[in-house]
Amino acid sequence: MSKNASSMPWERPEPRPRPAPVPLSRDAIVRTAIVLADAEGLSAVTLRNVATALGAGPMRLYGYIATKEDLLALMIDAVYAEMLAEKETPADEWRLQIATLACALRGAAFRHPWFIALLGGRPHQGPNALAFTEAMLAAVADAPGLDGIDAIFQAAKVIGAYVLGAVxxxxAEAVAVLESEMTKAEWQAENWPYMQRMIATGRFPMLARVISEMDHPTPEAVFYEGLECVLDGIARRSPN
Amino acid sequence: MSKNASSMPWERPEPRPRPAPVPLSRDAIVRTAIVLADAEGLSAVTLRNVATALGAGPMRLYGYIATKEDLLALMIDAVYAEMLAEKETPADEWRLQIATLACALRGAAFRHPWFIALLGGRPHQGPNALAFTEAMLAAVADAPGLDGIDAIFQAAKVIGAYVLGAVxxxxAEAVAVLESEMTKAEWQAENWPYMQRMIATGRFPMLARVISEMDHPTPEAVFYEGLECVLDGIARRSPN
DNA sequence: GAAGAATCGATACATTGTATCGTTCGATGC
DNA sequence: GCATCGAACGATACAATGTATCGATTCTTC
Structure with a gap:
């Protein structure tokens, strides 16, 4: 208690008026949440943290989102919007179109490692998610020989499954680093003795070869090689 | 306070000795956690819930697992063990081997809808997970024309990405039903008006076709058709 | 039997989404 | 301009969860 304070109500100075609340918007809330998630992982996206970063009280966020789950859905759709913005010039050839979409998704996932983990539940139907799905279906529809919406859908499903699975x-490593305090090197150092013991059992000869013989190609090369593989499969199964 | 109770310490009856603690084991803890997750989703797997179901106090679990994260890792490895047990007779032909492994994984994921969601972080290196990976690599190594561990690994990566992505x-629907209180029909009923509005914009012609024209093949057919597609792609890219 | 270690159940703590409450501010009507 | 009411805000509270800590009981050793 400072020397000017008094416990007598009639002697107390009146408080300054409370400052005007900082303006909020749904967009600002979502962007702030994304910045937090990118920097520290999804566990850092608490309503308190987002509100604090915005200079507001946490309960104010409920004027813009109904639940935290809504916030996560809005974050997902914002990332889809990024992907669409990137996918600017439409490529002519169907394989290139698909590769462009896959590239956009992969890029977004690296900028926002938490993104894919959020895609596990019900279909995402934000306007940008729908637009991205539409773009993918349209690209696949350009593949020769796919006769009818069922075949198009099937092919799109395969591509989507591969891309999301691969990305x-x-x-996963980026996610792990964000959520824990352990780098890849630290984790491997910690786990290597166990792996050595397992390899020493002789029960995992292929894994032993992977560990000792592999060149370890760049992840990007692996991804695009895999996509080409999938697209080859689709082309091969088309009736013509 | 019952009529026999007294607040005088020297008059109080001594309590009965505490009953022998129920025997615990790591296996029992993991199995109980799995039963809870299968019935109510991952959010039901709290240490308190698991301990209660076992007739023990929550802190006892820490004698068997160091953290909740350990419990989740053990659950994952237990599911891999199920898959291995299912994959009993080794098939001769490489495509059939791979399809058998994929089938085992898909089956496990349907019995344990939470399983795939848990696979998002660092590699799982439990003994059964390693054995499953080994089996997959061995199956892929049987594919003709894959020359060297790099090509085998690449092919296994593509298959794994597709399978996990597709499954x-x-x-996802099973996960959503477990974690929320909403069936698929309820969710669709709630979201249909929004979807109608979006389709009415005319911006999603392919999606409109999917909704109005699709036969909706069985999910199982879609999965295996997709796997065949991927395996075709792998076969096509092999040098011979 | 006594002492110390191990085990157990109970309690506590920090954190998080969100309900609720008290206070302040803004809008409306007179 | 003043009084009243509704909206908005910040503060507080609650239930739930992983896990630390504490007090009590049981087991082991000498």
Whole structure:
């Protein structure tokens, strides 16, 4: 208690008026949440943290989002918007179109390692997610020989499954680093003795070869090689 | 306070000795956690819930697992063990071997919808996970024309990406039902008006076709058709 | 039997989404 | 301009969760 304070109500100075609340918007909330997630992982996206970063009280966020789950859905759609913005010039050839979309998704996932983990539930139907799906279907529809929406859908499903699966695998390390305090090197150093013991059992000869013989190609090369493989499969199964 | 109770310490009856603690084991803890997750989703797997289901206090679990994260890792490895047990008779032909492994994984994911969601971080190196990976690499190594560990690894990566991506997509609904209180029909009923509005914009012609024209093949057919597609792609890119 | 270690159940703590409450501010009507 | 009411805001509270800590009981050793 400072020397000017008094416990007598009639002697207390009146408080300064409370400052005008900082302006908020849904966009600002979502962007702030994304910045937090990119920097520290999804666990850093708490309503308190987002509100603090915006200079507001946490309960104010409920004027813009109904639940935290809404916030996460809006974050997802914002990332889809980024992908669409990147996919600027439409390529002519169907394989290139698909590769462009896949590239946009992969890039977004590296900028926002938490993105893929959020895609596990019900379909995302934000306007940008729908637009991205539409773009993918349109690209696949250009593949020769796909007769009818069922074949198009099937092919799009395969591509989507591969791309999301591969990118999830690729970004897993980035996710792990964000959420824990352990770098890849530290984790490997910690786990290597166990792996050595397992290899020494002789039960994992292929894994032993992977560990000792592999050139370890760049992840990007692996991804695009895999995509080409999938697209080859689609082309081969088309009736013509 | 019952009529026999007294606040005088020297008059109080001594309590009965505490009952012998129920025996615990790591296996029992993991199995109980799996049963809870299968029934109510991952959010039901709290240490308190697991301990309660086992008739023990929550802190006892820490004698068997160091962290909750350990419990989740053990759950993952237990599911891999199931897959290995299922993959009993080794098939001769490489495509059939791979399809058998994919089938085992898909089956496990449907029994345990939470499984795939847990695979997002660092590589899982439990003994059964390693054995499963080994089996997949061995199956892919049987594919003709894959020359060297790099090509084998690349092919295994593509297959794994597709399978996990596709199964994740397929099981998403089961996950959503477990974690929310909303069935698929309820969710669709809630979201249909929005979807109608979006389709009415005319910006999503392919999606409109999917919704109005698709036969909706069985998910299983879609999965295996996709796998065949990927395996075709791999066969096509082999040098011979 | 006594002492110390191990085990157990109970309690506590920090954190998080969100409900609730008290206070301040803004809008409206007179 | 003043009084009243509704909206907005910040503060507080609550239930839940992983896990630290504490007090009590049981087991082991000498």
């Amino acid at each position: 999830r695998d690729e970004t | 994740r997509d397929e099981t």
